[in-house]
Each structure stands twice: as structure tokens, then as C-alpha cells.
Amino acid sequence: MKKIGFIPLRKNSKGIPNKNKRKMVGRPLFTWVLGEAIFSNLDEVYVFTDDEWVINFIKKEYHWTSKVKAVLRSDESATDTASTEYAMLEFCESINYQFDIFCLLQATSPFTTRTDINACLESLNKDYDSALTVVNTHRFLWNENGTPINYDPLNRPRRQDFNGLLVENGAVYTATKAVLQKHKNRLGEHTAVVRMPEDSLLEIDSESDWIAVESLLIERQKRSKTSAKITHVVLDVDGVFTDGTITYTKDGEHTKSFDMRDGMGLEILRQFDIQVMIMTSENSQLVAKRMEKLNIDHVFLGVKDKYTLLHKLVLEHGISMNNVAYVGDDVNDLTNICSVGWSLAPNNATDIVKSHADVVLSKPSGAGAIREACQFIMNYNKRF
Template sequence: MKKSVGFIPLRKGSKGIPGKNKKDLAGKPLYQWVLDEAIQSNLDEVFVFTDDEGIFNDVSQNYASTKVKALPRSQKSASDTASTEFAMIEFAKQIEYDFDIICLLQATSPLTTTKDINAALVKMENVEIDSLVSVVRTHRFIWNEDGTPQNYDIYNRPRRQDFNGLLIENGAIYCTTQSTLKSFSNRLGGNIELLEMKEESLMEIDSITDWKIIEQLLLIKNSNVKL
């Protein structure tokens, strides 16, 4: 069985929504939504990688008896200009690449579920898969800036039920093997598999408007009302 680790990178600084990772979202801090789902998943270990002392201490204290660990993130990897890949490499070196599969889970996608994470791990068990990205199927019609349609014929506009749609990254889950991360220094590389998630998971929290919409979705979800 391959060893899998969850990687949740959190930055203290946030210009769009100050302190968003610790901000209460439908009853608990933003970062805790994906963390709680990761804990219940089949991931062997889950790491919260952060430069925020408050989050670091909270995770260390509140999740001490679980498979969760908090690790310190350098100021360099937590800067506005550092890429997520830079943080992934820094983290991987800290734990000496002690994993077969690493799953990047984004706190800004709080609609991610344990089921989604487990589905990703099942796909990654395939020896022919090097990495995986979560996507959402959308039936929107896309246009180019020059006024030409990108994905449909305007003279034969398809009905929704006859239109297969497009697959769009939702920013929720990225998995890759140890060897692929080492080879490409990137979250994706080699033979890439897709994991299709529910349409509402397309939303990521990048603004206050996103926050309000996702909060309502979470409240509905927690009330057991079908979306």
C-alpha cells in the first residue's frame, strides 16, 4: 500500500480577505473545513504547513492525538511572490520526501469532502498515474476576446442535455507521486488523471462575495438539505 500524505499550506498574510484562514466560516475557521475532511479520509498523515503561529499552535494542541501534524513554513515560501510549488518542495524536504503520494488540499475550497479525497487516492493507486487534478464539468458557453465562440457552434446551439460541457480546474485537490514531484518540481506532471467533483465545488474563496456564497452552501449542507 502506498503511503499518502495530505498537504494543507496556509499563509498568515492575505490581501483579499485579511486573516481569512482563521476567519469563522459557518461555525468554524476556514482552514478547518478541509482539515476535518482530510482527517476522516484514508490519507495516512495530514500536514498543516503554516507561518501563522496561531494556527500552528491550535493544530498542535487540538489535533495532538490524530494523524495531523503542524509544520513551520518559512517566510520565503509564505511570501506573496512564492508559488505553491515552492512551498510543496520546502515541505517535502522537511519530511525527507517520506511519502509515495502527496495530496495538495486547498483551504480556499471548503466544499471538498472526504469522499472526494478518497476517490483521488483510489485513482492514484493506479501504477500508471503520476498525478491528478480535480475538475468540475460546466455547461457554460465560452468565448474568445475576438468575439468568436470557443466551445460551440452559434448556428447550432446545443441544448444543455445534449452538450457534454467543459472540464475546469476547481483548485481543490492536486495529487502527485514522490518521483513526479522530484522530476518536475510541480504539482502536476507525467500521466495526469482527472477527478470530477460536484459543480458547486467550482467556487473558491478569493473575495468577500465568494465567502458569502460558500458560507450559505455550507449552511445548507450542514442542515442536510439537498442542493
Template sequence: MKKTAIIPLRKDSKGIPGKNKKKMLGRPLFSWVLTEAIFSDLDTIYIFTDDKEIVSFIEKEYHWTLKVKALLRNAANATDTASTESAMLEFAEQIDYDFDILCLLQATSAMTTATAINAVLDKIEIEKYDSALTVVNTHRFSWNADGTPQNYDVFNRPRRQDFEGLLIENGAAYATTKAAFVHSKNRVSAKTGLVQMPENTLVEIDSMTDWKIVEELLTSRLKKAKKHHRIDYLVLDVDGVFTNGQVFYSAEGELAKAFDMRDGMGLEILRQNQVEVVVMTSENSPLVAQRMKKLQIENTFLGVKDKYAFLQHFVKEKNTSFNALAYIGDDVNDLANICAVGWSFAPANATEIVKQNADYLLTKVSAAGAIREACEWIMKYNERY
């Protein structure tokens, strides 16, 4: 069965201006659910948006996967009053209903996981439901506006462990067969299956308070998944790690960056101790490419804006895990990787938010021994393995 997902995004947002592109842990909000979708059982994921900047970002950033595509939606169908179902119908018509299962994912549900997406798909593909959605079981007592209880007897208040609770939509994932969607023109219909997700996934992002809560939840989830293994890969940012963050420009463009030769020697020694070196930077700099060629670092990736998604791709390609990775970063676009890898390092002159989340704060600043210090730490650490 062809399993296709739509992630509808609107350019404008009144609650949080530019919400979908706003950086959460250094990544655009929509990239959190998109990355989970990429590494799920979905065959194709469409970003359906009226924002040409997002379309351009998708086309440039996710070249390493054939799963992701971007389509422009009609501006008249991307207003505050337009329904999600109307966007789904427009999308289905644009792709000529070329799917067997249509999955709706929402960027405001940043806690969505590939596991939850797969479970929703399985409800249809394996368990033969017509549609499915994710829910949360909340043990809250609810009331009607007229002052009457909805889900319990006030004179026999149940203990939490004896209370079945309420199943509430969390807005994370929906799926429907083509036949059910064509008939109902709705995200769910007919025989509907439910997939339970943890209670903390109930928070959808409609305000800055929601934003801060979800950002903390994502940070906690990444850090809790850490397990300490032998370090097989050291992944490094460039500006602010290899260099001090300064760039010299001429009229022709980028002119010079300063690198520490001792860092290069540290990386060479590290590779002699069976630790592969990986360089990942958001800049597409010929100077960086030349320096990494000199250092014989084959795994050099330039122009990577979504570092977390690309690192997941790298981990899968190398058949390794985040726990076998160390990472050195200095700014917000490194945050997700800083929180996710087995060991993360921050130079002494990194931004405060990175220093707060890194596992190890180096005593040396960037371009003045920070990488060398991390290399020596990793070699000592690996001795136990």
C-alpha cells in the same frame, strides 16, 4: 503507500484579511478541508504555515488524532508572489520526501469532501496514474478575447443535454507520486487522472461575495444530509445553554456560574430513557467540570474549539451517526453542529443566526428550563421508535 497531504496557509491575505482563520459557520476556514482530510484515506496531513497562532491551534485542538501535524514555512516563501509549488518543494525537503503520494489541498476550496480526496488518491494508487486532480464539468460557452468561440459552433448552438461542456480545475485536490513530483517539481505531471466534482464546488474564496456563497452552500449541504432517526445522544454546549451566559469573576479568575437544577433532573430522566448525554464546550472551566461530575455526565469534553470536527470523531468512536444526535447550542461556534445533527435546538435567547438555522426553537431561555424542555421533547419524539 504512504499518503501525505499538505494544506499551505499564509498568515496574510489581501483579498480577505485573516482569511484562513476567519470563521465560516463558526469554524476557521481551513478547518473545513482539514476535517475532511482527517476522515479520508490520507495517512498524515500537514498544515504548512507561517502563522504561529495556527500552529498553536493545531497542536491544542487536534490532539484526538495522530494524523494532523503543523509545520512552519519560511516567511519568504509565504508572500503574495510565492508559488504553491515553491511551498510544496520547501515542505517536501522539510520532511525529507517521506511520502509515496503527495496530496495538495487548499483551504479556499471549503466544499472539498473526503470522498473527492479518496477518489484522487485512488487514481494513483489503484488506477496507476502519475498524478490526479479534481475538476468540474461546466456547461458554459466560452470565448476568446478576439471574439471567437472556444468550445462551440455559434450557428449550431447545442442543447445543454447534448453539450459535453468544459472540464475546469476547481482547485480542491491534487495528488502526485513522489517520483513524478521529484522529476517535474509540479503538483501534476505525466499521466494525469481527473476526478469530477459537483459544479457548485467551482467557487473558490477570493472575495466576500465568494465567502457568502460558499457559506450558504455548506449550510445547505449539511442540512440536506439530515435524516430523522431515533435520538440516542443529546449533545449540549455549556455557556448560554446550561447557564445564561454570564460568568462571575474574582481577582483569582472564574468565580461562579448559575445552573438550573430542573435541567439536571431532565437530563437524568433522559438517560433513564436510554439517551446518552454529551457535554462539549470551548471553555476549559473547573466549575463546569465539577458540575458535570455532579450530574454524572461521563462524556464531558472541555476546551473544544472545533466542535464539528470533534463531534465527527465522537460519532466515529461510538459507531453512530449525526442523524442519531440532538444538539443544543446558542452561538456561532455551534452553527456547524446545529446544521448537521438529526435534530438541533436553540434556547429562546440564543443568537439570531443560531435561531435561524436550528430545527426547533425552544420557548424557554437558557438556565431557565431550555434543557428541560428539550429533554421532554426528545422523550416524546423517541416514543415513535
């Protein structure tokens, strides 16, 4: 049974310009749900967009998986007045409905997890032909004419005695092929509901919404941390190995400076069976040469979605995020900083990274910060 995911993206956004690709906790907003879809039970995930930037981003960023495909949508399906169903049906017809289960995922729902996606997929059976995610809200609702909708105000219930209402959060919708062909709609005649946390009811329509959602995501990532032995260390390069500056010659060539003591610290870590990995957004041959000199085999260059790649590596190595220490300095490291077992930042890192790192090192980048981080990790691991 073939299960496909579908993420519709439009280039233009009225409320928040470039909302879908704006960085949320250091990652383009749409990558939050895309990353979870990759690790869900979906067989393929299609991003349907009129934005060439997104298409090129996906081709470069997720080359390590054949699961993700970017498809150019028509101008007609990307207008302000075109419905999501219009885009869904245009896509389904373009692939001749070659699937059994269709899963609509909304890029503006970054709280969606692979667990939520899988629960919706598993809900489809002989009793249900579609499913959607909801939130149980305990709000008391009223009509504009001043009459209550869901409770008796003269017998106001306590919150713990009030069942509340289930409200669509717009995150995940699943349906069988037959539903789409018959009803031309994301939902059928028999719909199952899958509950998500109340935070996921927040919609991103304004700058205030953006700030609230970003804060909640950061706290969610931090709450998942537990104590575990560090087995893998992942490091950014510019602003961690180097002081973040680049020197150009008159011929356009550039150079970077590295601290020899940092290299020795990493060598000592490897003697204690701690694996070292490099993950940088720059695609630099200078960096590749330096890491080759340091005998570091796991070097990932040109990475923009560092969190999704880190998840892939964690699964491949059979460890958890709590076994990882991460050293980073800027906003594109932020999700990893908030998610791993131990996060460390040089003392000249950006303020937002230092405010969320577990440890702010006394040394600056390019001047002993990595060596200090190595010593911290070795001392920490002694308890295990």
C-alpha cells in the same frame, strides 16, 4: 504505501484579511478541509504555515489524533510571489521525500470531502501518476476577440445535449513521489480527473464569494439530514446550561448559575438509554465540577472545532449524525446545528443559530431550556 496530505497556509491574505482562520459557518475556514483529511485514507496531514496562531490551534485542538502535524514554513515560501510548488518542494525536501503519495489540499476549498480525497488517492495506478479534482461546467466560453471557444453559436446546443468542459476547481491534487522529484510540479505526465459538484468551483476572493460559499455549505449540511432515533444528545454550556453571563468577585473568581430542572431532564434521558455529552469552547473547572455532579462522563472542554470532534465521537460510537441531537446557542455551534439529526436552540440564542435550528425552544438558556429539549427528544423517540 505512505500517503500524506499537505495544506499550505499563509498568515497574510490580500483579498479577505485573515481568510484562512476566519470563521466559515462558525469554524476557521482551514478546518473544513483539515477535518475531512483527518477522516480520509491519508496517513498523515501536514499544515504548512507561517502563522503561530494556527500552529498553536492545531496542537491544542487535535491532540486526540497523531495524524495532524503543524510545520512552520519559511518566510520566503510565504510571500505573495512564492508559488504553491515552491512551498511544496521546500516541505518535501525538509522531510527527505519520506512518502509515496503526496496530496495537496487547498484550505480555500471548503466543499472538499473525504470522498473526494480518497477518489484522488485511488486514481493513482499504473496508468496515472497524478490526479486532480474538476467540475463539469456547461458554460459557453468566448475569446476576447469575439470568437467562441467551445461551441458553434449558429447551432446552439441544448444544455442536456452539451457535454461542457472540465475545469480545475483547485481543491485536491495528488501525485507520486517520482512526479514531484522529476517535474517539481503537482501534476505529472498522466493525470486522472475526479469530478466534484459544480458548487465547488466557487473561489473565495471577495466578501460576496464568502457569503455565497457559506450559504451553500449550510444548505449542503442540512440536506444530509434524515429521520432516525436519537441515541446521543450533545450540549454546549454557556448560553445553554447557563444564561451566558459570568459573575466575577473582587478576587477575580467567577461563578455560573445552573438550573436544577435541566439536570433532572438529563437524568431522565439517561434512563431511556440516551447518552449525554458536553462540548464547550471554554476550559472551565466550574463546568467540569457541575458535570461531575450530574454524573456526565463525556465532557469535552476547550473545544474550538466542535464539528470535527463530533465526527470523531460519532465514528467511535458507531452511530450517524442523524442519531445525534445538539443544543447550542452561538456561531461556534452553527455547523453542528446544521448537521445533526435534530438541533435545538434556547429562545435567547443568537439570531443566526435560531434561524438554522430545527427547533427554537420556548424557554431561555439557564431557565429550563434543556429540560424542554429533553422532553422534545423523548416525545420524538416515541415514534421509534
